[in-house]
Structures are given as structure tokens and as C-alpha cells.
Amino acid sequence: MTETSAKRGSDRGDRARGGNPVSRLFGAISLFVRQILDELRKVVRPTGPELVRYTTVVVVFVVVMMALVSVLDLGFSRLISLAFTGSAT
Secondary structure, eight states: OOHHHHHHHHHHHHHHTTSOHHHHHHHHHHHHHHHHHHHHHTOOOOOHHHHHHHHHHHHHHHHHHHHHHHHHHHHHHHHHHHHHHSSOO
């Protein structure tokens, strides 16, 4: 097979896949944006009271987790201090 016949064969493959690479790139980007917009149309936004309730739940959860981590940190630091210095200060 010569170089020119090999090139012709690859050109047929490009046409079979939808044209040149630039048009395929823009086609793929266009398809991606259309799919994003279709998915965003399906989104259900919360009402005002639901938003307040969800926000309150998240803030309370974060405060509880901060308190838990703080207590554990204080306990471990006292334990390490006791182990290495002999006094829990």
C-alpha cells in the first residue's frame, strides 16, 4: 500500500465520522451544552420554608460536629501531654 492510498483511506474514515476534527469538536461542545440545559430544566428548586429548614439543619450539624471534634482534640491533647510530660496541663 502506498502513502497516498493510506491517506485516502483515512480521509474516508474522517468523513464517515462526521467531517473534519474542528466541526466534530464544535458539534461535541454543542451537544454537551444542550445536555446540560436539558438537565437544568429538570432541577426542582426548594421553596422559602424548605430552604430555611435545610439551612438550619446544615448549620446545626456543622456546629455539633465542630463541638465533637473540639472535645476530641482537647481530650487527645491532654492525653498526649500526660504521656510525655507527666502532667495534664
